[in-house]
Amino acid sequence: MASTASSTESSKWLTLSITLTFATVSASAVYFWSKRREADLNDKIVSDLQKSLNESLKKCAAERQGRIRAQQDLRKAMLQPKTDKLETTYPMKPIAIIRSCFSTRNGTPRQPLIVLLARARLMFDTALVPPASLEGLEEYSHCWIIYVFHLNTDLDKLWKNPSRSKLKAKVRVPRLNGEKMGLFATRSPHRPCPIGLTVAKVESVQGNSILLSGVDLVDGTPVLDVKPYLPYCDSIEGATVPHWVKMDDLLVVASVDFSDDFFTTLTDCWTVMDKKSLYTSPEEFQILIKQVLSWDIRSVSQRTQVEETCEKTKTEDDIIYHLNLEGLDVAYRITSNSNVLVENVTFSPK
Numbered sequence: 001m002a003s004t005a006s007s008t009e010s011s012k013w014l015t016l017s018i019t020l021t022f023a024t025v026s027a028s029a030v031y032f033w034s035k036r037r038e039a040d041l042n043d044k045i046v047s048d049l050q051k052s053l054n055e056s057l058k059k060c061a062a063e064r065q066g067r068i069r070a071q072q073d074l075r076k077a078m079l080q081p082k083t084d085k086l087e088t089t090y091p092m093k094p095i096a097i098i099r100s101c102f103s104t105r106n107g108t109p110r111q112p113l114i115v116l117l118a119r120a121r122l123m124f125d126t127a128l129v130p131p132a133s134l135e136g137l138e139e140y141s142h143c144w145i146i147y148v149f150h151l152n153t154d155l156d157k158l159w160k161n162p163s164r165s166k167l168k169a170k171v172r173v174p175r176l177n178g179e180k181m182g183l184f185a186t187r188s189p190h191r192p193c194p195i196g197l198t199v200a201k202v203e204s205v206q207g208n209s210i211l212l213s214g215v216d217l218v219d220g221t222p223v224l225d226v227k228p229y230l231p232y233c234d235s236i237e238g239a240t241v242p243h244w245v246k247m248d249d250l251l252v253v254a255s256v257d258f259s260d261d262f263f264t265t266l267t268d269c270w271t272v273m274d275k276k277s278l279y280t281s282p283e284e285f286q287i288l289i290k291q292v293l294s295w296d297i298r299s300v301s302q303r304t305q306v307e308e309t310c311e312k313t314k315t316e317d318d319i320i321y322h323l324n325l326e327g328l329d330v331a332y333r334i335t336s337n338s339n340v341l342v343e344n345v346t347f348s349p350k
Contacts, residue, residue, distance in 0.1 A: 092224060094125075094148065094222035094223055094224060095124060095125055095128050095129050095223060095224065095225070096122050096123055096124040096125060096129065096222075096223040096226070097122075097123050097125075097220060097221065097222055097223065098120050098121075098122055098123075098147070098215075098217045098218075098219065098220065098221040098222075098223060099120060099121045099122075099123060099219060099220075099278075100118075100119075100120035100215060100217050100218055100219040100220075100221070101118060101119050101120065101219075101278055101279075101288065101325050101326050102118070102120075102215075102217070102218045102219060102324075102325065103218075103219050103324040103325060103326060103327055103348065104218065104324045105151055105218050106297065106299075106322070106323070106324070107292055107297045107323040107324065107325070108216055108217070108218045109215075109216040109292070109295070109297075110174065110187075110216065110251075110295075111187070111216055112198045112199050112200060112214055112215060112216045113199065113200075113201070113214040114214075114216075114295065115214065115216075115288070115291045115292050115295075116201075116213065116214050116291065117213065117284070117287055117288045117291050118213065118214060118215050118216070118288065118291070118292070119203075119211070119212065119213050119215065119278040119279070120200070120211075120212045120213075120215040120217055120219075120278070121209050121210070121211055121212070121278065122145070122209060122210040122212060122223060122226070123208065123209045124208045124209065126208050129208070131207055131208045134205050134208070134210065137202065137205050137210065137226075137228065138202065138204060138205040140202055140228040140229060141201065141202060141229070142199055142200065142201050142202060142228075142229035143199070143200060143202050143210070143212075143226055143227060143228050143229055144197065144198070144199055144226070144227040144228075144229055144234075145197070145198050145199070145200060145212075145217070145223055145225075145226055146195065146196070146197055146223070146224045146225040146226075146227075147195070147196045147197075147198070147217065147221050147222060147223045147224060148194055148195060148196070148221070148222045148223075148224065149189040149190075149191070149194040149195070149196050150194075150220065150221060150222055151218060151220075152189055152190060152194050154190060155194060167183070167192055168183060168190065169182065169183060170182055170183065171183055171186055171188040171190065172300045172301075173186055173244070173300075174251060174299070174300055175244055175245065175251065176244050177300070177303075178300040178303075178304060181244075185242070195224070198215070198216055198217065199214075199229055200212040200213065200214050200215045200217075201213045201214045210226070211278075251295050251296050252294070252295060252296070252338075253293065253294060253295065253296055253334065253338045253339070253340050254337055254338040254339050255339050255340065256289075256290045256293045256294055256340045256342065257339070257340070257341050257342070258286070258341075258342045259341065259342065259343045259344065262286075262342055262343065262344065262345065263282065263286060265344060265345050265346075266282045266285065266286060266328075266345050267282045269282075269328060269345060269346070269347065270282040270285070272347075273285075273326065273327075273328065276326070277326055278326070279326075285325075285326075288325065289323070289325065289330055289342060290342075292323060292325070293323065293332060293340050293342065296334070296338070297323065298321065298334075306319060318333075319333065319334075320332070320333060320343075321333070321334065324348050327347060327348050328345050328346070328347060328348065329345065329346050329347065329348040329349075330342060330344075330345050331343050331344045331345070331346075
């Protein structure tokens with residue numbers, strides 16, 4: 001009996017061991033099967049994502065190639081002459097505007113950097129030019145400015161009736177006292193395309209604007225582009241110019257003096273001008289006036305007309321000229337000996 005009981009007990013433990021072993025094996029099989037299935041599923045997901053990414057990249061590349069071909073076709077169409085004449089136009093518009101100390105063309109320097117205190121603020125249109133575009137420009141001392149001669153008196157003919165506009169092959173040159181020279185040998189503003197190029201000193205970059213000095217730009221000038229000045233390539237060693245370009249003696253005045261009560265009048269005007277001005281004080285503004293009038297700012301036609309008038313009626317000393325700076329009208333005389341006397345300053349009539 002004891003032997004039978006012992007045998008029965010052994011059979012139970014063997015059965016239990018086999019059951020536990022089978023359960024363990026089954027659990028392991030299920031675990032590894034689930035892991036394998038999970039790995040296969042992950043591989044499929046990765047494969048599907050990679051396939052989708054590749055298809056997207058191919059689609060983007062095709063779209064990019066399509067855009068490039070469309071742009072090339074557009075440029076080709078734009079550049080294709082409709083006749084034997086040059087009739088191609090390009091999409092350009094101003095990106096900024098100049099707020100200058102020079103209110104009118106009269107008195108604006110003929111060249112840049114000859115009136116060092118001449119200031120202007122170049123204001124960008126933030127809808128076209130984000131302020132981040134100006135980052136790094138403050139590290140340059142000077143910049144080039146490409147602009148439009150928007151106050152030219154012949155713009156209407158040039159733009160509205162281009163077929164009627166006649167290119168003047170020669171223009172009068174101030175340094176030659178009115179003698180003519182070929183248009184493209186000068187920097188006359190009256191050109192087939194009224195585009196100007198100038199250089200100015202970068203004083204500071206402030207938000208969406210650039211404070212400039214040494215400018216020869218009139219207030220309201222539309223700007224097409226700004227580029228940094230690079231001395232290593234923009235300053236050409238050994239460059240030559242004609243002799244007449246160096247003839248500054250005709251444009252330099254002998255002296256600039258102010259009337260006894262000029263500064264008092266200017267100080268009175270400054271109480272209104274102070275917060276609106278590009279200048280910090282009436283003393284600094286008076287220095288600007290002297291720098292501007294140190295050159296004969298009269299046009300060739302003005303000087304010729306004065307000479308003819310003086311021969312008939314009165315002396316040159318009796319003629320009063322006007323210079324408009326930041327809305328202030330500066331009245332002055334210039335003698336036959338090229339001595340300038342600045343007499344008065346008032347607010348310009350609106």
